[in-house]
Amino acid sequence: xxxPAPSIRVTEVLAALSLTTDLATGAPFEKGLxxxxxxxxxxxxxxxxxxxxxxxxxxxxxxxxGCTSRASENAAAFADDIAFQQAxxxxxxxxxxxxxxxxxQFGSWAPDIQPQVRDRYVSSPPANTAAAVRSVCEVSxxxxxxxxxxxxxxxxxxxxxxxxxxxxxPEHLRGDQISLxxxxxxxAEQAVLAAAGQGRRGAEAxxxxxxxxxxxxxxxxxxxxxxxxxxxxxxxxxxAVMHAEPGVPVYIRPAERLQLCLALAIVVDLKGRWLLGHSxxxxxxxxxxxELAGSSxxxxxxxxxxALLHDIGRAAVSTAxxxxxxxxxxxxxxxxxxHTYWTDRVLRRCPGLTDLADLAAGHHERLDGTGYHRxxxxxxxxxxxxxxxxxxxFAALTEARPHRPAFSGxxxxxxxxxxxxxxxLDTAACAAVIEAAGLRKPRTELPCGLTxxxxxVLRLAARGLSNRQIAAELVVSERTVGHHLAHIxxxxxxxTRAGAAVFAMEHGLLPD
Numbered sequence: 001x002x003x004p005a006p007s008i009r010v011t012e013v014l015a016a017l018s019l020t021t022d023l024a025t026g027a028p029f030e031k032g033l034x035x036x037x038x039x040x041x042x043x044x045x046x047x048x049x050x051x052x053x054x055x056x057x058x059x060x061x062x063x064x065x066g067c068t069s070r071a072s073e074n075a076a077a078f079a080d081d082i083a084f085q086q087a088x089x090x091x092x093x094x095x096x097x098x099x100x101x102x103x104x105q106f107g108s109w110a111p112d113i114q115p116q117v118r119d120r121y122v123s124s125p126p127a128n129t130a131a132a133v134r135s136v137c138e139v140s141x142x143x144x145x146x147x148x149x150x151x152x153x154x155x156x157x158x159x160x161x162x163x164x165x166x167x168x169x170p171e172h173l174r175g176d177q178i179s180l181x182x183x184x185x186x187x188a189e190q191a192v193l194a195a196a197g198q199g200r201r202g203a204e205a206x207x208x209x210x211x212x213x214x215x216x217x218x219x220x221x222x223x224x225x226x227x228x229x230x231x232x233x234x235x236x237x238x239x240a241v242m243h244a245e246p247g248v249p250v251y252i253r254p255a256e257r258l259q260l261c262l263a264l265a266i267v268v269d270l271k272g273r274w275l276l277g278h279s280x281x282x283x284x285x286x287x288x289x290x291e292l293a294g295s296s297x298x299x300x301x302x303x304x305x306x307a308l309l310h311d312i313g314r315a316a317v318s319t320a321x322x323x324x325x326x327x328x329x330x331x332x333x334x335x336x337x338x339h340t341y342w343t344d345r346v347l348r349r350c351p352g353l354t355d356l357a358d359l360a361a362g363h364h365e366r367l368d369g370t371g372y373h374r375x376x377x378x379x380x381x382x383x384x385x386x387x388x389x390x391x392x393x394f395a396a397l398t399e400a401r402p403h404r405p406a407f408s409g410x411x412x413x414x415x416x417x418x419x420x421x422x423x424x425l426d427t428a429a430c431a432a433v434i435e436a437a438g439l440r441k442p443r444t445e446l447p448c449g450l451t452x453x454x455x456x457v458l459r460l461a462a463r464g465l466s467n468r469q470i471a472a473e474l475v476v477s478e479r480t481v482g483h484h485l486a487h488i489x490x491x492x493x494x495x496t497r498a499g500a501a502v503f504a505m506e507h508g509l510l511p512d
Contacts, residue, residue, distance in 0.1 A: 007251040012352030013260045014061055014147060015238055016312070019346045020264060021064035024071070024271065024315040026086030028196045033237040036061040039188035040244050041231040046222050052181070053246040058149050059156035060185045061241070065143055066136035066157070068270040068315065069498035072464055073132070075319035078117050082318050083109035090193055094165050094213030126169075131496075133161045133169040138499035139270070142506075146263045148250065156181040165213045175216075183216040187223060190215065200229050238349060255301045257352065261308040266505050268312050272322035273463040274401050275314070276501055277510030281399065282363075283307035284508075285391035288436030289429065290384065303384045306359040310388065313342030313361070325402040340364050340373045359385055363392045366424040378426075386426035390433045393419060398437075399511045406512075409437060447507045448491040457484040459512055462501035 018032030028034075039060035043053045067085060074081035087106055093099050107117030137158035144154035159173065159182035166174035178186075190210060194203035204224060211220040234240040242249075252260075265279035286307040287300050295303065314322065317335050321328065328336065344361035347353045362385045365371035367378040371389075381389075397412035407415065413434045420427040446455060453474075460470045467481045474481070494500045504510045 006254070008254060008257055008352035009242065010148065010250040010252060010260065010352075011061075011242055011245055012238075012350045013257055013264075014058070015241065016309075016346050016350040016353050017065065017147075017264050017267065018061050019349060020267065020312050020315045021062075021067050023313075023342060023346075024067050024082065024085070024267075025064050025089065026082040027064075027089070027193070030237050031192055031196070032061055032064065033241050034192045034232055035063065035185070035188045036241050037231045037234075037237065037244055038191055038228060039184050040246065041228050042184055042188060042219070042223060045226050045228065046219075048180075050246045052152075055150055055152040055156070056181050056184050057244070057246055058153040059181050060188055062144075062147070062149070062153075063157065063160050063185050063189060065147075065267065066139035066160075066498075068267050069135045069139040069496075070132050071271045071319040072273045072323055075323060077120055078107065079110035079113060080318045080320055082316075089189075092210060092214060093167050094163065095209065098209075130170040130172075135496040135498040136161070137170060138494060138496045139267075139502055142494070142499055142502045143263050143266065146506075147260060152179065152181060155179055156185055160185065162186075163214050164216050167213075178216075183219055187215050187219050191223065191228075195229075254298070254305075254355075258301065258305055258308070261305045262506075264312055265308040266502055268314050269505060270498065270501065271314050272319050274399070275311075275322060276462055277505050277508075278395060278399060279308050279311055280505060280508065281395040281511055282310065282388070282391050285395055285433050285436050286384075286388050289387045289391060289432035292432045292435055293383065293387065293428070295384070299384065302356065303359070303388065305353075306356040306384070307388055307391065309347065309353070309356060310343060310360040310363045310392065311339070312346055313339035313344070316342040323402055327403075337364075337372045344373075359388060363388050365389065367426060368423045370424060381426075383426075383429070386429040387432060390416065390420075390425050390429040391436075393425065394430075394433050394437060413437075447503075447509075450488065450491055454484050454488050454491075455509055457481060458488050458500055458504055459510060461485060461488075461497050462504050462510060464497070 015033065019029065022029050022031050036057060040053060040057045043056040048056065071081045074084045078084040091099065091102050103118060103122065106121060107114040110117050140157035141154055144157055156179050159178050162168035162171065162173045162178050162182065164175060164178070164183070166172050187207065191203050191207055194206040198206060207215060207220050207223060211217040262280065269275045269277060269279050283304045287304045290300055290303050317339050321332050321335060340361045340363070344357050347357035347360055362381065365374060365376050365381055365385065367381060369375055369377040394412055394416050397407045397415055398409060400406045416425070416430045416434065419425040420430045446452070456474060457470055460473055465473065467478045470481045471478045488500060489495055492500060492503045494503050
């Protein structure tokens, strides 16, 4: 007889999201954990009470939660969204000489087109920059409450690109117009990034240089006055973060973590306009197939959680690859094959998700040993892993990709069973997935009073199509598309396409 399922500390799951956004922004792995430690320690040193320290703790841990909201646009404009994020996080337009030197190096990740990449950034109108950052903020506002963050922490997440001198975005807040939490997170992030490249002494000099420009000068003084670096001198950053969490930790049962897993899935699915809703699609198919196969309620919850998180390692791969319509180079394929390794590494790093690691990271393993990243064979793949692998293939086949349209359900089923016949996938698992796909009931009521046509527009807008492209696709006028989008934004409460895409994934409207 088995005992009750163990509780899971919510912070363990949030840490996985922090690690995922590290990958998506090209930051050192565990940069988010280090930022959280520095920010929480600084908040304590300046005398904030427990509730305010808890707000700082969460805002610092999840400061980059909206980082994937513009991944496709950044990849298209700057060749590599991850390299762009890495450079953008340390740009300092408040210091002309430093900024000029930074711009000289900007785009160096794409040497063949560096001048064009640099010029594209320099010539971008301020209004475009504000609109891009507003998209990031809307994703943070949408996902923050889903993760249980207090309102003050969500507010700070919308201020991550603001600056003390008012040169930030999207609202050009100045001085103490920025929340104290936001200002603390700004300093902690710059301290950790600078220390990674210049050492701690160099980081202190960098903070002083940014004081009064990027950063609150009083907080810089407070940082310099205390040995805050000591908080990073720990053998395990995650354990230290768990110990540093202010207040009473929140615990949940394994079945309750599904809502948190969905938030992680949304962040990762935003990595590419062709990936929107894929993780949820796989999770629905896998759960349905496992239910048909007679799995228990606990097994169903575990499989659904693993399916939602199976692709979090995608964050480590540039969206320029995920969105590419042409063939991939051998080097690009190697990067793609590593995404399952990163899924495994993130999940194993967080105790509350470790039980999902083997299953989630094994979705590209094959019975005949031709899969990746471990190359295991049939005897190492239990039934849940076989179902997840089949669900991932079927979901991908029935979704459009940059190099092909979506296959029909019947054609996808034939291709899936051909994989089973070849010995790569499990025949019973494939049959269960196909049956589960046929059980999906038609939607009878759409959320927020959206019409079917508005949902059609929303799906295309979420994938980054312009009003003109949507009009051509749906054979309507651009003006009609504009009216539909206005209604969509009013009904959903979202004001950017990234925010609308998150709404669509939250309500199961993607993929089509």
